[in-house]
Amino acid sequence: MPTFVYMTRCDGCGHCVDICPSDIMHIDETIRRAKNIEPNFCWECYSCVKACPNYAIDVRGYADFAPMSHSVRVRREEEKGTISWKIKFRNGTEKDFVCPITTKPWGKFVPKLAEGEKPNQEEINSQKLYLEPEGLNTKKELPTVPKDSFKKGVYY
């Protein structure tokens, strides 16, 4: 479901207008607050949701992870380098996630893959992504999901 704006929170700063890749976040001519002018063209990239400094933009989560009107809200804290998510399910279950902001300044971080060592088979089979965990500025072991906990019918 496309984005929508809580008018009581929006202060008309224009960050969502600047960031929207589809150019559908615009300023209302009556109240000078943000609005989605073409909801059908919103592909729910969450750019405006994360960019909004007042958390005034909301979007219903994708149906595959938050079906039937579950609430998915985001809090971006640049000074802490984190982005937090809260998913509220209709049965009252709540899940909180904290993730690192991995955005890098444009053109400053180009991975030199060709110069690196080739991954061995164990690394290819690992659940870790390239440069994890060091790329997340942590040396801690990252949690993994045991394969036997996967849903039946999903084959890897």
Added chain:
Amino acid sequence: MITTNPFSILSETVPAIATQSFVIVMAFLVVIGTLVDIIHKKNVKYFFENAKKAKQSAKKKLTTGEKTSVTIKTVASDILTTSELGAGKRRVAHLLGMYGTLLFWFSSVFMIFCYSSIDNVTPTIWPILWHVGAIMTCLGGFWFWLFLRVDVYSEAHPWYRIIKADLFVLSLLATATFGLIWSFLQSLNISGWDNLFLILFIISNIILFGGVYWSKFAHMFYKPGAALQKNLAEADGSRDSLPPPVDAPEQYGLGINRDKAKHY
């Protein structure tokens, strides 16, 4: 000019009771306009329904002391210093306009009701506050309207494009500007010209206070309520369904600040 009460000089030609009635009518128009706006937009109904919903999903019940503390914080931070606008030009411009307008309006009312005759000598402070208020309103307002408006800044519309949302700021600027010019011409004692700007001052006041239903005038009543509700929701843990702020996090990424848009 700056130490002269323009309304006491005006009382030589216009009876004080007429000026005072004008102020009462304007206040009445604001009340009517705001009430019609509330009925039409149903924003107060939404506000209370939202507050009820937030109360239901609250994680803890706030004590009276906690509520008072949140209210004081809201008044000090969100209302008196408009912290929601962040640190930057928009906030400075808004504060200039806000405090300028309040000074301008309160000193106007005080001078009109207490010192509206030539025999009653006005203390110098009131005309000074009136002029300083009008100048601050002009500085903040013109800065905002010419350079900081989001439809110009982010949408890249030309500065001279006027939309309905400009009704409030433009009528307010017209009021302050025409008021200052009227006072200036009155001090020069040029016959005719001061009356012209007095009429423009009156017309802009009528548009400002009579246009509440169509303009953004009433935002100054709604915004404090919305800010209080937002802070209460943060304090009681409902947080409008937002995740809690990260508590002493491990520094994950670079935490880079957002880049300013460079596409215009």
